[in-house]
Amino acid sequence: MKAKTPFEFYTSSQLVEITGQKAGDLKEFLESVKGLDDSSIFYHVHHAFREHQFAPGAYTNDFAHWVETEVGEHALAERLANINIKDYTELAAVRSRIVEILEAHLSRNTAAAAKHGFYFCRNIGIIMKTGHLTWDYESFCTALKRVGLRSLFFHFFEARLRLGKKSNDFSSWIKDNFGNEELARQIEALDPYIYTMDQLRDEIIALVRRASRQDRIGGILKWLKIR
Amino acid sequence: MAKNTIAEYAKFIRPQNFDELMLLAGKVAGRSLRMVNSTAVGGGVAEMLTRVVPLYNELGIKAKWDVIKGNNPFFGVTKTFHNALHGLESEVTDAMLKIYEEATAANLAELSFDEDVVIIHDPQPAGLIAAREKTKAKWVWRCHIDTSHPQPAVWDFLKKYIGRYDAAVFSTPWFARELPEPKYFIYPAIDPLAEKNRELAEGEIDAVLRRYQLDRSRPLLVQISRFDRLKDPLGVIETYRLVKKHADCQLVLAGGGAVDDPEGVEVLNQVREAAKDDPDIHVLLLPPAADLEINALQRAATVVIQKSLREGFGLTVTEALWKAKPVVASAVGGIPLQVIHNFTGLLVHSVEGAAYQIRYLINNPEAARKMGEYGREHVREKFLITRKLRNYMVLLIALDHPGRDVIQL
Numbered sequence: 206m207k208a209k210t211p212f213e214f215y216t217s218s219q220l221v222e223i224t225g226q227k228a229g230d231l232k233e234f235l236e237s238v239k240g241l242d243d244s245s246i247f248y249h250v251h252h253a254f255r256e257h258q259f260a261p262g263a264y265t266n267d268f269a270h271w272v273e274t275e276v277g278e279h280a281l282a283e284r285l286a287n288i289n290i291k292d293y294t295e296l297a298a299v300r301s302r303i304v305e306i307l308e309a310h311l312s313r314n315t316a317a318a319a320k321h322g323f324y325f326c327r328n329i330g331i332i333m334k335t336g337h338l339t340w341d342y343e344s345f346c347t348a349l350k351r352v353g354l355r356s357l358f359f360h361f362f363e364a365r366l367r368l369g370k371k372s373n374d375f376s377s378w379i380k381d382n383f384g385n386e387e388l389a390r391q392i393e394a395l396d397p398y399i400y401t402m403d404q405l406r407d408e409i410i411a412l413v414r415r416a417s418r419q420d421r422i423g424g425i426l427k428w429l430k431i432r
Numbered sequence: 433m434a435k436n437t438i439a440e441y442a443k444f445i446r447p448q449n450f451d452e453l454m455l456l457a458g459k460v461a462g463r464s465l466r467m468v469n470s471t472a473v474g475g476g477v478a479e480m481l482t483r484v485v486p487l488y489n490e491l492g493i494k495a496k497w498d499v500i501k502g503n504n505p506f507f508g509v510t511k512t513f514h515n516a517l518h519g520l521e522s523e524v525t526d527a528m529l530k531i532y533e534e535a536t537a538a539n540l541a542e543l544s545f546d547e548d549v550v551i552i553h554d555p556q557p558a559g560l561i562a563a564r565e566k567t568k569a570k571w572v573w574r575c576h577i578d579t580s581h582p583q584p585a586v587w588d589f590l591k592k593y594i595g596r597y598d599a600a601v602f603s604t605p606w607f608a609r610e611l612p613e614p615k616y617f618i619y620p621a622i623d624p625l626a627e628k629n630r631e632l633a634e635g636e637i638d639a640v641l642r643r644y645q646l647d648r649s650r651p652l653l654v655q656i657s658r659f660d661r662l663k664d665p666l667g668v669i670e671t672y673r674l675v676k677k678h679a680d681c682q683l684v685l686a687g688g689g690a691v692d693d694p695e696g697v698e699v700l701n702q703v704r705e706a707a708k709d710d711p712d713i714h715v716l717l718l719p720p721a722a723d724l725e726i727n728a729l730q731r732a733a734t735v736v737i738q739k740s741l742r743e744g745f746g747l748t749v750t751e752a753l754w755k756a757k758p759v760v761a762s763a764v765g766g767i768p769l770q771v772i773h774n775f776t777g778l779l780v781h782s783v784e785g786a787a788y789q790i791r792y793l794i795n796n797p798e799a800a801r802k803m804g805e806y807g808r809e810h811v812r813e814k815f816l817i818t819r820k821l822r823n824y825m826v827l828l829i830a831l832d833h834p835g836r837d838v839i840q841l
Binding site: 216218219220221222223225243244321322324326327328329330331332333335336351352353354355356367368 | 446448449451452455456459602605606608610614615616617618822823825826827829830836837838839840841
């Protein structure tokens with residue numbers, strides 16, 4: 206089956222800007238988070254996926270990691286770590302959830318000081334075409350294996366939350382071109398927190414290959430029925 | 433020194449990452465870039481520029497590298513500045529500031545800047561920004577040291593130069609100070625093909641050890657760094673003495689000098705004095721071209737130590753991790769970014785802590801091996817020269833799009 210429009214793989218490179226904002230305790234941290242722009246939120250809740258590719262589960266987001274290692278508020282760290290970006294389609298909503306968790310904590314506890322402060326950064330994303338263009342499931346899988354993990358990051362994370370597309374690019378293309386809502390849903394439902402980026406890519410490829418096989422079998426059965 | 437081609441780096445990283453590097457190079461090909469620092473040899477900055485400048489040219493960026501000139505008084509002043517920026521109490525006089533300004537003026541008279549981008553490394557040549565108005569270039573100040581707690585007198589003096597750049601680049605977010613221009617961070621990196629890091633045959637390692645009369649059958653503790661108080665060589669000797677009470681071992685303190693570090697001789701003499709009665713302590717003053725020796729010593733080490741009191745990024749740690757060595761290092765500067773405690777190495781905060789962890793590693797070779805493996809993978813992902821080339825190309829693009837968060841090419 207051929208798509209109406211091809212899937213074009215992009216990749217993103219990042220430059221990290223140091224905002225100059227620093228929080229020395231949880232109260233300062235809360236005040237800073239309230240004013241953070243989308244690029245900062247995006248950077249701090251996502252960059253562990255880019256940076257720690259060989260250690261799945263070691264880090265979730267920077268905020269949780271800092272609260273755990275530098276502030277020592279373990280329950281709060283766990284609550285922050287439990288924020289799943291897949292539950293959100295806007296960065297503003299992620300920020301609101303972080304603020305809500307921090308406010309709830311500070312309403313019951315004093316603002317613990319950190320051993321080392323939190324340094325806020327923001328992401329400058331440079332987006333480029335990779336030159337890989339695919340029209341069907343098989344060539345999609347081959348290309349996804351061939352492009353870098355930054356390309357996977359762009360289409361799976363960056364497009365969804367940063368560019369406001371509400372879903373990952375793979376699911377949107379599959380739904381719009383093949384009408385396969387189940388496959389689109391399965392890809393969107395993959396949990397990035399339990400995989401390395403390599404594993405996440407392999408899971409997507411496995412799902413698409415299975416759908417591709419089912420399509421072929423369906424085609425053969427249809428042909429036999431006509432005969 | 434034979435130059436390596438960019439294609440030779442492909443084997444160290446994922447093929448996809450290499451493809452993306454080439455893709456980015458296509459976007460910045462034709463730009464011109466000038467790097468300026470204060471020393472042609474000695475120290476991590478000179479080492480890295482030696483490697484990256486030819487690679488940028490191969491990638492299509494017209495890159496040049498200049499070294500500013502300075503006499504001993506000038507380098508004495510900039511060493512004081514260096515220590516003061518690291519937060520050490522240092523006396524800075526008006527006469528010293530004048531020496532800095534005069535050397536800057538002398539260099540400005542000899543240099544002209546016709547490139548698209550000029551990257552000035554560290555405080556020594558920072559005053560060259562005075563040429564900015566006469567150029568079309570974007571100016572970047574690349575700071576390799578930790579300026580988070582500087583002595584105010586020196587920072588205030590330098591800020592009148594540093595605050596005039598188009599962008600500043602630091603090695604980590606916590607090294608940065610407040611500046612009017614945008615600030616970015618780019619991790620430093622090592623070159624896996626450099627003489628200091630390339631794979632060595634066992635015979636090459638053995639030959640170096642024989643030359644320095646080191647016994648490969650006994651545990652070898654190695655710290656490689658310039659003879660500088662901030663690297664705490666005397667603390668390393670104390671650490672070794674604590675370890676030695678429980679485990680037979682040898683200690684190597686090896687490092688070179690740099691022309692911009694006049695204090696080094698004094699520290700070296702103190703170290704030699706502290707080590708003189710113990711034949712198992714080997715204090716090696718290495719010439720600038722001793723990269724093979726450093727490589728061999730790191731590869732022969734049972735444990736690599738980096739017990740710095742303050743540190744820039746700590747590229748000697750990166751080198752050891754790349755060689756899959758267990759590392760015991762102080763949790764200062766950029767070291768915690770590299771040594772994830774109990775995963776890619778062991779972080780310590782004292783002589784006693786260092787001694788304990790070294791004893792643990794000597795007696796648990798399997799744990800040491802595993803840490804070394806993780807350390808190598810960590811460096812492969814984050815701290816190789818290919819990633820640095822990529823970051824600077826991204827910086828060149830970002831400089832053309834000020835204020836933009838998403839740049840679509």
